[in-house]
Amino acid sequence: MRTTDKDLLRRSISCCAVSLLLFGLAGLCVPSLAQTTERKPGISFGLSAGLFYSQEKAFRVLYGTVHIPLGVQLSCALSERIGFLVGYKYLSSSGGTVLIGPGFVQETHPLSFKNSSLRFGATYNVNLAKRSAMFVGGGASYNFFKERWEVIPLSRNGKKFGFFIQTGNVHDFGKRFSILTVLEYTNIPTGKGAKLQEGVNLGGLELALGLSFRL
Amino acid sequence: MKRKLFPILRSVFGIFFSIFILNSMPRSSGLLLIKIEKPGGSARLFSPVEGARLIQSLESGWIAVCSSGRGPTLGGRGISFQILDTDPAGKTYYLVRLPAAGDIVLLKKLGNVRRLEDRLCLFWCDRPEVREILPSRFLLKQLPTGTIPLQALQSRPGPQRKRDLRSSRNPIISRTVNQVSGASLGALIRKLEDFQTRYSSTPQCESAGTYLFNFLNDLGLQTGYDSFSFGNGYVSRNVVGVIPGRVAPDREVIICGHYDSFSDQARTLAPGADDNASGTAAVMELARIMKDQAFNFSLKFICFSAEEWGLLGSQHYALEGMRSREKIIGVINMDMIAFVDKRPEDLDLIVDRGSEWLADEFSAAAEKYAPLPLLKIVDASFSWSDHSSFWDQGFSALCGIEDAEPANPNYHQTTDTLDKLDLDFCASVARAELAAAAELAEPLSSPPAPTGLRAQSQISSSLFWAIKTVYLNWNSAAGATKGYNIYRTTASHGTYQRINSSLLGQPSYVDSFLDPDTKYYYVVTALDDLGRESNYSEEVKDDENNG
Numbered sequence: 229m230r231t232t233d234k235d236l237l238r239r240s241i242s243c244c245a246v247s248l249l250l251f252g253l254a255g256l257c258v259p260s261l262a263q264t265t266e267r268k269p270g271i272s273f274g275l276s277a278g279l280f281y282s283q284e285k286a287f288r289v290l291y292g293t294v295h296i297p298l299g300v301q302l303s304c305a306l307s308e309r310i311g312f313l314v315g316y317k318y319l320s321s322s323g324g325t326v327l328i329g330p331g332f333v334q335e336t337h338p339l340s341f342k343n344s345s346l347r348f349g350a351t352y353n354v355n356l357a358k359r360s361a362m363f364v365g366g367g368a369s370y371n372f373f374k375e376r377w378e379v380i381p382l383s384r385n386g387k388k389f390g391f392f393i394q395t396g397n398v399h400d401f402g403k404r405f406s407i408l409t410v411l412e413y414t415n416i417p418t419g420k421g422a423k424l425q426e427g428v429n430l431g432g433l434e435l436a437l438g439l440s441f442r443l
Numbered sequence: 444m445k446r447k448l449f450p451i452l453r454s455v456f457g458i459f460f461s462i463f464i465l466n467s468m469p470r471s472s473g474l475l476l477i478k479i480e481k482p483g484g485s486a487r488l489f490s491p492v493e494g495a496r497l498i499q500s501l502e503s504g505w506i507a508v509c510s511s512g513r514g515p516t517l518g519g520r521g522i523s524f525q526i527l528d529t530d531p532a533g534k535t536y537y538l539v540r541l542p543a544a545g546d547i548v549l550l551k552k553l554g555n556v557r558r559l560e561d562r563l564c565l566f567w568c569d570r571p572e573v574r575e576i577l578p579s580r581f582l583l584k585q586l587p588t589g590t591i592p593l594q595a596l597q598s599r600p601g602p603q604r605k606r607d608l609r610s611s612r613n614p615i616i617s618r619t620v621n622q623v624s625g626a627s628l629g630a631l632i633r634k635l636e637d638f639q640t641r642y643s644s645t646p647q648c649e650s651a652g653t654y655l656f657n658f659l660n661d662l663g664l665q666t667g668y669d670s671f672s673f674g675n676g677y678v679s680r681n682v683v684g685v686i687p688g689r690v691a692p693d694r695e696v697i698i699c700g701h702y703d704s705f706s707d708q709a710r711t712l713a714p715g716a717d718d719n720a721s722g723t724a725a726v727m728e729l730a731r732i733m734k735d736q737a738f739n740f741s742l743k744f745i746c747f748s749a750e751e752w753g754l755l756g757s758q759h760y761a762l763e764g765m766r767s768r769e770k771i772i773g774v775i776n777m778d779m780i781a782f783v784d785k786r787p788e789d790l791d792l793i794v795d796r797g798s799e800w801l802a803d804e805f806s807a808a809a810e811k812y813a814p815l816p817l818l819k820i821v822d823a824s825f826s827w828s829d830h831s832s833f834w835d836q837g838f839s840a841l842c843g844i845e846d847a848e849p850a851n852p853n854y855h856q857t858t859d860t861l862d863k864l865d866l867d868f869c870a871s872v873a874r875a876e877l878a879a880a881a882e883l884a885e886p887l888s889s890p891p892a893p894t895g896l897r898a899q900s901q902i903s904s905s906l907f908w909a910i911k912t913v914y915l916n917w918n919s920a921a922g923a924t925k926g927y928n929i930y931r932t933t934a935s936h937g938t939y940q941r942i943n944s945s946l947l948g949q950p951s952y953v954d955s956f957l958d959p960d961t962k963y964y965y966v967v968t969a970l971d972d973l974g975r976e977s978n979y980s981e982e983v984k985d986d987e988n989n990g
Binding site: 284286287332333375380384386421424 | 902904905909910912914959
């Protein structure tokens with residue numbers, strides 16, 4: 229069960245690199261659609277929901293395999309290709325403890341987990357078609373997390389910096405709306421864990437779908 | 444012809460002469476017998492010295508065997524030592540305490556002597572029966588040949604008991620203490636004296652052993668002999684009677700004294716009323732009284748033989764006890780407890796540093812149940828009675844004696860008879876001994892302590908927290924039981940704290956939300972319908988039964 233932080237980080241980055249490559253190839257495979265962009269500098273506001281897969285096996289054992297984080301994002305396109313973003317992402321989950329070593333009596337203590345993530349970063353856009361663009365980006369996050377034992381007064385609050393890298397596609401419809409599909413890797417090392425895991429990383433891989441509105 | 448023969452004869456003679464010279468040269472085993480001085484005086488306990496095999500602890504140091512090459516190394520490490528013998532292989536050594544420092548001159552006439560302390564000497568000679576050649580007032584201990592186990596060099600904790608057991612009087616002990624009778628002790632001493640001599644190696648001594656066996660056996664104790672050989676092919680027997688413990692019969696308290704005697708006419712007349720029919724009578728009297736009472740731990744009543752030959756009987760027993768990993772809680776040895784040279788007479792309690800707790804327990808018990816003046820003496824060199832054999836094997840032991848420096852003018856004389864003794868003093872000592880032994884063995888008050896305590900632990904973990912849960916269960920106590928209390932500590936046999944807020948109705952308990960990195964130890968008690976609490980059960984560690 230125990231793996232080192234380095235191993236996990238290496239595995240996650242590999243995953244992410246492969247995903248980015250696939251997205252990139254997908255973009256390049258539709259050259260016929262590539263046309264001159266009509267995208268202009270401006271600010272847009274977006275909402276998203278995703279499927280999150282934790283890189284930490286311990287997290288998956290305790291809280292399940294897939295989770296649905298929700299996010300809001302404010303993006304500012306400085307030019308046709310460069311943009312900045314600030315955002316907030318929220319993940320909440322519930323689960324139960326597991327036994328370490330020999331177990332004689334089946335006992336599970338209910339758990340809840342919450343992570344709020346403030347994030348800012350930059351994107352680089354590559355236009356694929358008149359109404360479609362691919363982007364890659366990355367940035368830093370500041371995370372507030374809390375794990376709580378529901379029945380007994382045990383909880384752990386933490387604040388940790390992390391980073392994320394992402395790639396995705398923006399497809400415009402109408403004058404102001406866009407649909408976003410994003411594949412994102414986050415890395416949030418939190419340091420020492422408990423008996424189950426020596427070092428805990430709250431990051432993972434997320435596939436999100438969002439709606440954006442240009443102000 | 445003569446010219447040819449002469450060089451041949453000269454050569455042959457030369458060869459034989461060389462062989463003779465080589466043969467007559469002392470052959471060294473490559474070993475040294477040394478005395479290592481205790482660093483910084485006598486107060487410190489020992490830390491092992493690499494390469495030196497310790498065979499005897501003294502107040503001022505240790506006697507050890509090391510290879511001849513180790514001596515300089517020890518010196519180089521700042522360990523002060525003196526070489527006692529350069530060829531110890533195959534030799535039997537004795538510790539001899541002299542009546543006066545000047546008596547060393549007499550000792551030197553009898554064999555090889557090295558002075559160890561003021562009146563303490565190491566002695567060896569060619570004769571196997573040293574007791575036979577030493578003057579009767581010279582005290583003697585045969586040096587053990589085995590290595591002192593590490594626990595013999597460390598302080599040993601006493602047993603932990605409930606606080607209220609320590610402070611309050613136990614009515615069972617009070618009742619039994621009052622049954623000790625001076626007249627009964629006198630009759631027993633008389634009976635032992637009637638054997639004329641109990642000098643080990645004589646038939647009378649063996650008859651006395653048989654008498655003691657029958658006495659203990661008739662009381663209903665589990666009785667047996669512990670035979671051993673010594674001297675020039677002699678065999679003698681320790682006599683052992685057991686009251687098995689009800690809760691932990693493998694843990695035992697030993698009450699002992701030697702039944703053999705000595706005088707300057709030992710083979711024909713050695714009444715040994717004070718030395719040590721008095722201590723033996725106390726063993727018998729305590730067995731008679733305590734047989735009717737049940738205890739948590741076993742009580743062993745042992746009458747040792749061949750003490751006067753250098754503690755041979757107790758050395759044999761204690762060595763076997765160490766090898767078979769006997770769980771001896773403490774040894775109470777009484778040797779000469781009936782002569783009064785001044786009033787009020789006090790009882791000297793001799794202990795080594797590891798056994799100090801035992802003297803303190805004895806004093807506390809005596810104060811509660813049978814007050815008498817006591818004097819605790821910590822002296823690892825006091826090796827002249829059977830307690831010393833137990834020290835050598837790492838057991839806690841004390842020796843009760845009327846005077847550490849024998850004041851009885853009849854000591855080791857044919858005049859050591861019952862009429863010189865004070866049976867009131869003897870009875871008061873026996874009462875204190877009974878009280879101390881009973882406190883150590885823990886009388887079964889109602890109800891008995893629970894048995895079969897088992898513990899299993901498991902750890903539940905989240906990402907950032909883990910807790911340990913310990914599941915405990917034990918056997919239901921026999922008879923009417925109001926409930927149970929459970930006690931916990933984080934140091935084995937440390938100070939137990941009760942953890943249940945209300946009395947437990949069932950023989951099980953779950954201790955939750957514990958630190959997973961801490962070890963916990965538990966004991967349990969039972970309460971009867973009158974609210975009387977039992978002694979502690981055996982202790983278990985939280986994961987003792989995890990398998």
